[in-house]
Amino acid sequence: MLIDLVVRRWALAVMTVALAAGAVFAQDGAAVLASRFEFAGSWAPIGTEDVQNDSVPVDYLGLALTDEGRTRALSYDESQKSMVERQCQGWGAAYMVLGPFGLRISTQTDPATNRLVSYTIDAWEDWMAMTIWMDNRPHPSANALHTQAGFTTGRWESGALAAHTTHIKAGFIRKTGVPLSDQATIDWRFFRHGDVLTVLMVARDPVYLVEPEIISKGFRLSKTPLDYRDPCVPGYEGREPGDPVPHFAPDQNPFLDEFIKLYNLPREAVLGYRDTLYPEYRKKIKDTYVPPPPCTADCGVAGNFVRRRGPTP
Amino acid sequence: MRSLVAIAGLAVALAALGSPASLHAQRPLDSARDRSSSPSAREAAPIDLTGYWVSYVTENWRYRMVTPAKGEYRRIPSSPAAVPIINAWDPSADVKAGNQCKSYGAGAIMNVPGRLHITWQDANTLRLDIDAGTQTRLLRFTPRASSKAGPTWQGESTARWEPVAAPDRGGSLSVVTSNLRAGYLRKNGVPYSERATVSEHFDLAPLPDGGQLLLVNTVIEDPVYLNAPYVVSPHFKKEPDGSKWDPTPCSSTW
Numbered sequence: 001m002l003i004d005l006v007v008r009r010w011a012l013a014v015m016t017v018a019l020a021a022g023a024v025f026a027q028d029g030a031a032v033l034a035s036r037f038e039f040a041g042s043w044a045p046i047g048t049e050d051v052q053n054d055s056v057p058v059d060y061l062g063l064a065l066t067d068e069g070r071t072r073a074l075s076y077d078e079s080q081k082s083m084v085e086r087q088c089q090g091w092g093a094a095y096m097v098l099g100p101f102g103l104r105i106s107t108q109t110d111p112a113t114n115r116l117v118s119y120t121i122d123a124w125e126d127w128m129a130m131t132i133w134m135d136n137r138p139h140p141s142a143n144a145l146h147t148q149a150g151f152t153t154g155r156w157e158s159g160a161l162a163a164h165t166t167h168i169k170a171g172f173i174r175k176t177g178v179p180l181s182d183q184a185t186i187d188w189r190f191f192r193h194g195d196v197l198t199v200l201m202v203a204r205d206p207v208y209l210v211e212p213e214i215i216s217k218g219f220r221l222s223k224t225p226l227d228y229r230d231p232c233v234p235g236y237e238g239r240e241p242g243d244p245v246p247h248f249a250p251d252q253n254p255f256l257d258e259f260i261k262l263y264n265l266p267r268e269a270v271l272g273y274r275d276t277l278y279p280e281y282r283k284k285i286k287d288t289y290v291p292p293p294p295c296t297a298d299c300g301v302a303g304n305f306v307r308r309r310g311p312t313p
Numbered sequence: 314m315r316s317l318v319a320i321a322g323l324a325v326a327l328a329a330l331g332s333p334a335s336l337h338a339q340r341p342l343d344s345a346r347d348r349s350s351s352p353s354a355r356e357a358a359p360i361d362l363t364g365y366w367v368s369y370v371t372e373n374w375r376y377r378m379v380t381p382a383k384g385e386y387r388r389i390p391s392s393p394a395a396v397p398i399i400n401a402w403d404p405s406a407d408v409k410a411g412n413q414c415k416s417y418g419a420g421a422i423m424n425v426p427g428r429l430h431i432t433w434q435d436a437n438t439l440r441l442d443i444d445a446g447t448q449t450r451l452l453r454f455t456p457r458a459s460s461k462a463g464p465t466w467q468g469e470s471t472a473r474w475e476p477v478a479a480p481d482r483g484g485s486l487s488v489v490t491s492n493l494r495a496g497y498l499r500k501n502g503v504p505y506s507e508r509a510t511v512s513e514h515f516d517l518a519p520l521p522d523g524g525q526l527l528l529v530n531t532v533i534e535d536p537v538y539l540n541a542p543y544v545v546s547p548h549f550k551k552e553p554d555g556s557k558w559d560p561t562p563c564s565s566t567w
Contacts, residue, residue: 046544157481159481185521218544282378291381
């Protein structure tokens with residue numbers, strides 16, 4: 001009887017392993033991706049890509065802005081953050097890949113059927129939590145409430161999690177004031193290869209972007225759970241109702257040339273013109289661009305000019 | 314009787330478990346048969362990567378579209394051993410030594426703004442021609458028999474499809490590259506050594522306008538000049554044809 005039980009358990013265990021192995025290797029020995037992967041968990045930011053672009057006020061590198069978008073961006077004054085109604089504008093959905101934080105992701109299931117209803121990517125210091133609805137529910141009416149995180153639905157597609165965000169509250173695609181309208185939509189794709197999760201963002205905005213803003217960012221599975229941080233909660237910071245909105249006349253933004261001079265960058269690139277995103281532009285500036293001299297003081301880590309310095313001679 | 318049934322079940326299970334493993338174990342003996350019976354990499358492709366692709370530089374612009382200042386290696390986890398090399402970067406010395414392609418090796422080439430032309434060189438070799446620096450990468454699905462070639466800018470790349478389990482469709486291309494000639498991760502002399510390996514996954518994503526995006530998830534590991542893996546994911550837009558294809562030579566300064 002005991003032998004029988006042991007043998008049966010072994011058989012079950014071995015069959016389980018066999019099935020698992022079948023999911024990993026096809027008949028020709030090639031690896032096979034599962035049609036879906038474990039998305040929930042803590043994912044630490046890898047941070048080896050320069051996607052944030054918010055260390056100086058006027059840095060629109062890598063963006064294809066409309067003239068209206070550029071004008072709005074140049075009119076932005078950081079002091080707007082002291083206004084209650086504008087404090088959280090910089091931390092919209094796009095900040096998931098632009099910000100420096102990791103992702104803490106959980107699942108919500110239907111208690112009756114145990115089926116997946118949604119994923120939630122938790123808030124992290126000003127960024128609002130994002131729910132990705134996985135139960136095929138439709139997006140709400142165009143007139144429904146728009147929020148910082150927007151409304152997002154998802155589905156598994158070709159081994160990746162594909163998601164679509166609408167109903168984004170008008171805010172910024174860079175927290176230095178580059179605008180994103182409430183007509184913007186974002187398509188996400190989450191790829192997992194081993195312990196690396198790559199989040200691809202394709203943001204479209206018919207008002208402020210000539211072409212989609214495409215950003216991909218890597219995260220690594222964390223063995224220790226990430227902390228929860230509070231989302232952005234507006235509070236009184238000295239501005240009274242009726243006070244003027246701090247701003248610059250777009251052609252008189254005092255920071256316009258700061259980034260340009262710091263790195264000898266072409267003005268049209270810093271101001272987010274579409275042509276600057278393609279290889280032809282590199283050839284165009286080949287004979288005129290002069291790299292900045294090596295940093296000799298206050299260089300910070302990795303030889304980067306972390307402190308502002310005067311105009312290059 | 315129960316024991317007999319259970320033992321029979323165990324035998325079936327062991328046979329099932331053995332099937333994938335035994336496929337691997339038998340591969341050397343049956344390689345000729347496998348070659349004739351199993352589909353080629355081109356036939357088995359779960360995604361179509363062929364065509365012309367253009368870099369869309371929305372990330373790392375300052376490190377890719379222009380040459381950064383000497384000494385700047387921000388975002389790259391360079392080791393202490395790399396720092397003297399970074400600070401000693403001399404592009405004219407590279408030219409004199411015939412090393413003007415140092416920033417066009419497999420550790421960096423996908424980040425250099427340019428165009429890719431992806432074709433099948435043969436049924437089991439995917440060919441990537443890159444107009445920036447006029448480079449060619451060969452991604453081999455059947456490893457070459459003990460290559461004794463020395464290190465090269467593009468190294469030796471072993472490729473493998475990772476199709477999504479049925480009934481879903483699609484998948485990813487996994488590529489591992491080694492045997493690299495020492496090169497630069499960034500134009501301004503941030504080094505990787507001959508011991509570096511480059512692991513890539515090529516993934517496709519649809520664009521809202523009906524276009525297609527190629528995302529190359531890249532992990533570069535180097536026990537000499539990196540403290541940690543360097544992870545980047547350059548992306549490319551599909552182009553309808555090669556009308557903008559414009560091969561240029563390597564440059565040590567640009």
